[in-house]
Amino acid sequence: MKLTLHISLIAVALCFVTSCSSDPCDDGYSPVEDNGTTICLPDYVVGLERNMTSKTKFFHRQHGVIIYDNGTWTNQFGENITTLLKAQ
Numbered sequence: 001m002k003l004t005l006h007i008s009l010i011a012v013a014l015c016f017v018t019s020c021s022s023d024p025c026d027d028g029y030s031p032v033e034d035n036g037t038t039i040c041l042p043d044y045v046v047g048l049e050r051n052m053t054s055k056t057k058f059f060h061r062q063h064g065v066i067i068y069d070n071g072t073w074t075n076q077f078g079e080n081i082t083t084l085l086k087a088q
Contacts (some may be wrong), residue, residue, distance in 0.1 A: 008031065016072050017050050024038060024040065025040035026040070027066065028042060028043055029041060029042055029043060029059075031044055032057040032059055032065055034044075041058055041059040041065065042058050042059070042064060043059055043060075043061075044058040044059065044060040044061075044085075046085075049073075051069075052068055054069065054070075055069045056065055056067070056068050056069075063075050063081055063085075064076055064085070066081065066085075073085050
């Protein structure tokens, strides 16, 4: 009986410890609110666009959600920010 109680208490404690993370994303990803749900977008890293050609979303710490499409970076408002990213 005591062993079962101890195992139950340990299991409950582990559930609380593992579920307390405020960041649901892995390293290199940032949580972004999208239509009421949280999605994890990869963080923008200078030079990552060298191998991309289609629309891909990233998270930029200054510009928020940014989209790469065939050589052009835009922000969530559709503004071209390619030159701003190259200046960094």
